[in-house]
Amino acid sequence: MLRLCLLLLSIVSLLVSFATNAQSVISVSSVSQATDNLASPSEFLGYPLGQWHLRHDQINYYLKQLAQNSPRVSLESTGQSHEARQQLTAVITSAPNQARLAQIIAGRQQVKTGKAPDGPLIIWLAYSIHGDEASGAHAALEVGYRLSQSQEPWVQDLLDKAVVLITPSQNPDGLDRFSTWTNNYTGKIKVSDENHNEHRQNWPAGRRNHYFADLNRDWLFLRHPESQGRIALFHKWQPHYLGDFHEMGHNQTFFFQPGVPTRTHPLTPKENQEITDKLASFHAKALDESKQAYFTKQMFDDFYYGKGSTYPDINGAVGILFEQASVRGQQQDSENGLLRFSQAIDNQIATSFSSLKGALALADELKQYQSRFYQRRDKHPPSGREAGFLLSAQGDPARRDDLAELLNRHEIQVFYLKENMQQDRHQYRQDDSLFVPINQPQKTLLLALFDLRTEFEDATFYDVSSWNLVFSYNLQMARNVNLNVDDLLTQPRPYSPARLSPNDVAVLVDWRQQNAAPLLQTLLSEGIRVKFAAKPFSLKVKGHTLNMMPGTLQIPLTQAVLTPRGLVDRLEALAKQYDVKLQGVDTGLASSGIDLGSPDFHDIAPIKALVVTGYGTSSTEVGELWYFMDNLVGAPLTQVDVSRLPRIDLTPYTHVFLVDGSYANLEEKYARKLGQFAIEGGVIVAQKGALQWLSNGNLLKSDIREKRYFSQLFATDGLTFGDKARLDARQAIGGAVMALDLDASHPITFGLGGNRLPVLKNKVFGLSKTQAPFVTAATYADDPLLDGFLAEEYQRSLSQTPAIIVERHGKGALVALADNLLFRNIWLGSQKVYANSLYFIPALH
Structure with a gap:
């Protein structure tokens, strides 16, 4: 009996072993069969990867092929671009991990x-956020294929772990704007001359998105759907490591972080930079193997x-930044020899794999760093009495709601007031205020968004030195307020529809x-007559005094296009659509100030x-104006290339916008045509560099101050050659x-909410004091610097x-702006x- 039992156990063991091995064989076989169907990028395209620049639809189609044919690949969609192109991310891991992705995400x-x-x-691994930095997008397909x-x-x-x-x-x-351009100028014989059209894109180039915005400056502000989808993906997966692949000037070599040590933000943990240093050795090894020159700790x-x-x-x-010298085509001469697109792709592939190997080798450190980052005691879900920021948009609920949406996208929790409250002699109203607790899981990011500093170890900045949301949203703020969040609201009060009467x-x-x-x-646009108040006034409405500011709109209920009843119905519908508060009044007699029939209602x-566009104009600022008109105002904006401007009849237009730039190719005599446009009632709105051209054409009467004027303010006596970089930084x-x-x-x-306004200055430019009366609408304050770095020489001179x-x-009129007041559409x-x-302004005649 014992022998029989032992025999049965042996048979069972063999059967189990066979089943296990069979399962293993089946698993390997299924993977093999699936991956046998995978075409490499070159096989898929029918030509070597990089021989032609890819379109976005080709990239997406290939990702879908990988997902369809490899059990290691699935896809994430993060929405669409402005031009309705689908944004896909490949999720690559082992087949068992793919089967439990929902658990991993949870x-x-x-x-x-x-x-x-x-x-x-x-x-x-994220590539080509600048559309004309295309080597990353091409490398991504090869990396995805190999991992698949x-x-x-x-x-x-790697894929198991x-x-x-x-x-x-x-x-x-x-990317599609760029690929179309460069492919159109690529021939059988490759042209490496940097002056060839292939390497010199037409305006506005492919770096930026549909509205000409730099999406790699939009990770905080989230003005664009591409960024919103990207941030949602970030917080869904909460990555330990992010490789950010770019291109730079073609006369450079290759850069990877760490960047300049003294230019790291103080809120970045020291441990972050220590891990960055360790990862650098993996990138160096990968590039050394191919004898590719590189540098670190400079420029970026x-x-x-x-x-x-x-x-x-x-x-x-x-996060790790990679910068490859850009070919902007197939091949281009550079100071380091002939630069080929295929070489650029290979470098991006090499550092993609060094990223994977380095992150895998440092997996424990990356995980522990992330855990410690969020395990601090002051990073807890808000409850009870909390210290925080009390913020008011001062009469503008939409601005408050925009801020709340932005913070929520960054997973920062906000609360709404149940009732009006007084704080530091200021009124915080329930319909325009927010409370943001400081101690919450996203505390570090919250502090960064409201960071206030004017002193820096190193005054050199690759980008802006300030992005404080208090100033960009023009908020009233109390920084250290203690409130019980359990007594606040997590959602704004529902919209209260306007109740108007046709008897008003x-x-x-x-x-x-x-x-x-x-x-x-x-x-x-619907032909309804509207006026604005040029002066303040007060009315008594149902026993209450209504105090109205200059700029208040008045819509008379006696109109040619609609009956009072029809107009009231239309206004109530629009008020709900735009979430705007309306106030019906049953008298035109003011208790103080102007009456509703006053000539001071215009x-x-x-x-x-x-808007003038094209070579010489700032595509960024054109795009910001276009975004403003398209997405906020809801009015068409005609874009006219500067080369066509002299032939355009300006009679049909009410406004001409001139953004920053050099208008050297536009004859100064054309300023006279613009002058006639203004004399006949048109309004010219010009900013920064455009004012130089208007001044040269004698259209701008006020004097301007440019870089040459300001450079004289900086003392250079006793400086050595080694001091030049520091001086350049102070002068920027x-x-x-x-x-x-x-x-x-x-x-x-009108409507700016007070006597002071914060603006962002990002160009050495100014206007001289003018003796003409009633011309200056705003001046830089006596002590003008609110946040960020600005040399004292500028502060004194601009004051x-x-x-x-x-x-x-x-x-007509000329509106001259020394700064871009739409900066990145976050201002x-x-x-x-x-x-x-x-x-x-058109009413000021």
Whole structure:
């Protein structure tokens, strides 16, 4: 019996062993069969990878082929670009990990609690956020292919222990603009001359997206859908490592971080930079093997958190920037010899794999760093009494809601007031205020978004030195307020629809509301008459005194296009659509100030605006104006290339916009044509460099100050050659917040909410004091620097000089702006100046 039992056990053991081996064989066989169907990028394309620049649809189609044919690959969609191109990310890991992705993702959602379960390492390789830096997108396909089918032991070990996210193209619209351009100029015989059209894109080039925005400056501000989808993916997966692959000038070699040590933001943990140093050895080894020259700790930095390589650093991960010398075509001569696109792709592939190997080798350190980042006691879910920021948009609920949405996208929790409250002699109203607790899981990022500093170890900045949301949103703020969050609201109060009566004489709209502009534009487009108040006034309405500011809109209920009942119904519908508060009034008699029938209420005329574009103009600023008109105002903006401008009949237009740039190719005599346009009632809105051309053409009467004037303010006596870089840094204005003192009675400042306005200055440019009366609408404050770095020489020289000038020209006007008040479309606090230029300035004749 014993022998029989032993025999049975032996048979069972053999059967189990056979079944296990069979299962293993079946698993390997299925992987083999699946990967046998995988075509390499070159096989898929029918030509060597990089022989032609890829379009975004080719990239997406190949990712779908990988997902269809490899059990290691699935896809994540992060929405669409402005031009409706689908944004895909490949999720590559072992087949068993793919089967439990939902469990892995659920675990990643616990990261910010500091109690995330142990799981795979998350590595994100993100490429080509600048559309004309195309070597990364091409390399991404090759890296994805190898990971999808390789049987190398280290790859299998990697995919057992990690999930690799690969996003080949983070800027689909720009990439397609670039690939079309460069392919159109590529022939059978490759031209390496840097002057060849292939290497010199036409305006606006492919670096930026549909609205000409630099998406690698939008990680914090999230103005664009590409960025919003990218940030959602980041917080869904909470990566440990993010590789950010770029290109730089073609005369450089190759850069990888660490960057300049003294230019790391103080809020970045020291441990982050220590891991960055360790990872550098893996990248160096990979490039040494191919004898590719490289450099570190120069040029680039880790300061501004709105970039792909630094946003991870303030979110518990390690971001690494890679910069490959750019070919901008197939091959180009450089100071380091002939640069080929194929070589650029190979370098990006090499550092992609060094990223994977380095992250795998340092997996424990990356995981521990992330855990410690979120395990601090002050990073807890808010409850009970908490210290925090109390913020008010001062009469503009839409601006408050925009801020709340932005913070929520970064997973920062905000609360709404149940009732009005007083704090530091200021009123915080329930309909325009937020409370943001400091001690919450995203505390470090929160502090970075509201960071306030004017002193720096190193005054050199790759990007802006300030991005404080208090200033960009023009908020009233109390920094250390203690409130019980359990007594606050987690959602804003529901919209309360306007209740108007056809028996009223008029409807009033507070112009401070951000969405008053699109409501106004809709009314004008429908032929409804609207006026604005040039002076303040008060009315008694149902026993209460209604105090209204200059800029208030008045919509008389007696109109030619609609009956009072029909107009009331239309206004109530628009108020709900735009979330704008309306106020019906049953009398035109003011208790103080102007009556509703006063000549100081001016009719607002319909607008038709034109912006000059093309070579020499700033594509960024054109795009910001276009975005503003398209997405906020809701009005068409005609874009005219500077080369066509002399032939354009300006008669149909009410406004001409001139952004920063050099207009050297536009004859100065054309300024006379613009002058005639203004004399006949047109409005010219010009900023920064455009004012130089207008001055040369004698259209701008005020004097300007450019770089040559300001450079004389800096002493150079006793400086050595080694001091040159430091002097250059002090003479640069990379982006600092300045305070403007406003003439609150001037229509260009209506709706800005006070006598002071923060603006971002990012160019060495100024206007001289003018003796002409009633021209200067805003000056730099006596002590102008609010945040960021600005040399004392600039502070002293700009103090009390004009920042906004409005010159009369016949029936029209010239609005001169020393700064770009739309900066990256995050400067919501000052963008109303453009709306005022559109609707109020034409009435100043």
